[in-house]
Amino acid sequence: MRRIATEKPAILSRLGPYRQSRFLLDVSDAPFLLLMQPEARRLTAHSRRAAAPDHDAAIRGGLAAFLAMLHGAEDGDALFFSGELQISGDTSAVLALRNALDDAELDLTEELAGISGQPLGRWLRRGSALVARKSGFILSRQEVMP
Amino acid sequence: MELVCPAGTPAALRAAVDAGAHTVYCGFADETNARNFPGLNFSREELADGVAYAQTRGAKVLVAINTFPRAGEQMLWHDAVRDAADLGAHAVILADLGLIAHAAEAHPGLRLHLSVQAAAANPDAINFYAQTFGIRRVVLPRVLSVEEITAINREIDVETEVFVFGGLCVMAEGRCSLSSYATGLSPNMNGVCSPASHVTYSDIGGNHEARLGDFLIHRTPKGMPVPYPTLCKGCFTSPDDKGNSQTGHIFEDPVSLDATRLIPALQKAGVSALKIEGRQRSRAYVAQVVRAFRAAVEAAEQGAPMPEGLLARLTEGQAATTGAYAKTWR
Numbered sequence: 092m093r094r095i096a097t098e099k100p101a102i103l104s105r106l107g108p109y110r111q112s113r114f115l116l117d118v119s120d121a122p123f124l125l126l127m128q129p130e131a132r133r134l135t136a137h138s139r140r141a142a143a144p145d146h147d148a149a150i151r152g153g154l155a156a157f158l159a160m161l162h163g164a165e166d167g168d169a170l171f172f173s174g175e176l177q178i179s180g181d182t183s184a185v186l187a188l189r190n191a192l193d194d195a196e197l198d199l200t201e202e203l204a205g206i207s208g209q210p211l212g213r214w215l216r217r218g219s220a221l222v223a224r225k226s227g228f229i230l231s232r233q234e235v236m237p
Numbered sequence: 238m239e240l241v242c243p244a245g246t247p248a249a250l251r252a253a254v255d256a257g258a259h260t261v262y263c264g265f266a267d268e269t270n271a272r273n274f275p276g277l278n279f280s281r282e283e284l285a286d287g288v289a290y291a292q293t294r295g296a297k298v299l300v301a302i303n304t305f306p307r308a309g310e311q312m313l314w315h316d317a318v319r320d321a322a323d324l325g326a327h328a329v330i331l332a333d334l335g336l337i338a339h340a341a342e343a344h345p346g347l348r349l350h351l352s353v354q355a356a357a358a359n360p361d362a363i364n365f366y367a368q369t370f371g372i373r374r375v376v377l378p379r380v381l382s383v384e385e386i387t388a389i390n391r392e393i394d395v396e397t398e399v400f401v402f403g404g405l406c407v408m409a410e411g412r413c414s415l416s417s418y419a420t421g422l423s424p425n426m427n428g429v430c431s432p433a434s435h436v437t438y439s440d441i442g443g444n445h446e447a448r449l450g451d452f453l454i455h456r457t458p459k460g461m462p463v464p465y466p467t468l469c470k471g472c473f474t475s476p477d478d479k480g481n482s483q484t485g486h487i488f489e490d491p492v493s494l495d496a497t498r499l500i501p502a503l504q505k506a507g508v509s510a511l512k513i514e515g516r517q518r519s520r521a522y523v524a525q526v527v528r529a530f531r532a533a534v535e536a537a538e539q540g541a542p543m544p545e546g547l548l549a550r551l552t553e554g555q556a557a558t559t560g561a562y563a564k565t566w567r
Contacts, residue, residue, distance in 0.1 A: 105246075105276045163252075166522035174462045179440070183275045183433040190276030193519045194246035233521070 092127075092134045095195075095202060103129060105191035112184040115146035120154050129188075148180035148188075155228055160189075161197055164229040198232035238500070239510040240534050241299070241398060242527045245277040245517055250287045252520040254296045257531030261291055262299040262330060263516065269317040270301045271354060272516040273428030281320055288325040297327035301516075303352035304428045305333045305411070315339060322347045330376065331355075332411050341370040350398070351375040354411035354425065360392035367395045374398055376512065378410055379494065380561050383502045390507035399503060401496040402526055403514025405560055406430075407489060408469060415468040419450040431467040438463060464491035495557035497530070497544065500537045503562075 096103060103110050106129055116125040123136040126144045137144050150157075156175045159165035167189045170176040178185045200219040204212035223230040242258035244250035253261045264270025266278035279287065288298045300321035306314040314333070318340045321329050329347060331337045332354035340349055353376040357363050366372040374396040377386060390397055408415070416430045417423040424430035435450045440459065447455040447466040454466035464470060470491040474484040496503070500511065511534065513526055533543055 107275065109275060160519070160521075163248075163519070163521045163524075166519045166525075168518055169522065172462050172464070174460060177438070177445070179438050182436040182438065186274055186433045187276035189519070190246060190274070193521075194248045194276075196248050196520075 109184040109187040112147040115149040117151040148184040152176035164233045200231040241512045243516040249520040252524040256527035260297040300326040301330040303332040387506040396509035398510035405494040
């Protein structure tokens with residue numbers, strides 16, 4: 092989170108007042124809940140056995156939907172209209188987050204590879220492409236080909 | 238025909254240009270445009286970068302300044318017109334008579350387009366804007382049939398632009414106050430219909446519920462899609478003459494416009510530009526829709542058949558209509 096916030100300051104500026112919001116990410120096929128706090132540059136995991144941590148807005152859906160939206164392969168509204176994503180809480184905060192992340196053109200594979208250094212980074216990129224092919228998950232940014 | 242495509246963020250602008258947009262329209266991040274959503278729109282610096290990106294790839298950028306200035310606060314709108322001109326916008330899209338008069342006087346070299354928010358739907362209105370202020374293009378409201386557009390084009394000398402895809406507003410645009418009654422905020426003055434700040438989704442008793450302000454707009458069983466709650470597309474229950482309750486969509490169903498198959502007819506009607514709605518949508522939406530419509534426009538120019546049904550998943554309600562263009566819609 093800290094690295095992304097430093098490299099992509101436009102995310103926080105686009106969030107505006109919603110940078111202080113607490114976003115609960117409920118990825119249905121993950122064993123834990125995630126709480127994102129942009130202002131604090133913090134992403135924490137929380138057990139599903141305990142009560143959900145306090146939050147201002149929640150987004151729920153499968154991992155494939157989250158990854159496809161983050162990487163620009165699927166439209167967030169289309170996932171919402173089709174019921175693959177559900178939201179609750181502060182709708183404005185969710186919209187601000189969706190728009191800020193969409194503009195940031197994140198690439199999770201590149202972020203992890205960047206942290207890992209040269210040899211491990213190369214391995215991660217190759218491994219990510221293989222996992223993406225096998226699983227169908229979108230693990231890197233989708234480019235628009237002219 | 239020119240393909241005019243939406244961009245709510247710099248990433249969406251680049252996606253539109255890369256996918257084949259001839260022209261991209263966008264707005265500043267404030268109340269001066271009709272898509273004033275959180276996290277959306279452009280700073281002055283982002284617009285300058287966007288214009289440069291588009292121009293080096295042969296595309297144009299239009300800036301929508303299409304809300305109605307409030308008395309005493311008109312400088313926000315005047316500054317927007319000045320900055321759009323200074324930053325190299327190909328044209329500005331305006332709706333308010335006073336703002337159009339100001340732009341024509343203060344920026345005589347700036348190309349002016351008449352926004353759909355001006356609701357100019359007949360030759361007399363369009364000719365007034367053209368002769369008085371030098372408007373070069375009018376974006377026609379989504380209430381006209383192809384035959385009516387043909388008739389209008391015979392009586393005017395300015396270009397016409399029509400919507401071919403996206404959210405479908407069939408109210409008299411720029412005049413509708415439904416959202417204002419429910420939220421206290423006006424789409425025409427504050428730049429957003431059914432603002433997200435007044436929208437809540439909740440799960441109650443096995444149903445999904447969507448509310449706008451104090452009003453329940455949609456209730457659907459869990460697992461079924463819940464449309465965005467706008468009053469004009471709401472599903473309401475009321476008693477009939479005998480006291481039995483009846484439930485239905487009073488104004489519109491939550492469907493989207495898809496006029497792909499009518500592109501050849503619109504071309505024949507003399508339409509200059511085709512517009513895609515959706516500045517509030519993601520770069521994924523923009524890329525998919527623009528690519529599909531660029532292919533359709535090129536097919537129309539070669540006299541080839543129109544592709545159909547490629548974009549159903551991206552539409553609100555997962556369903557599409559040709560709207561008023563073909564007059565099969567109620």
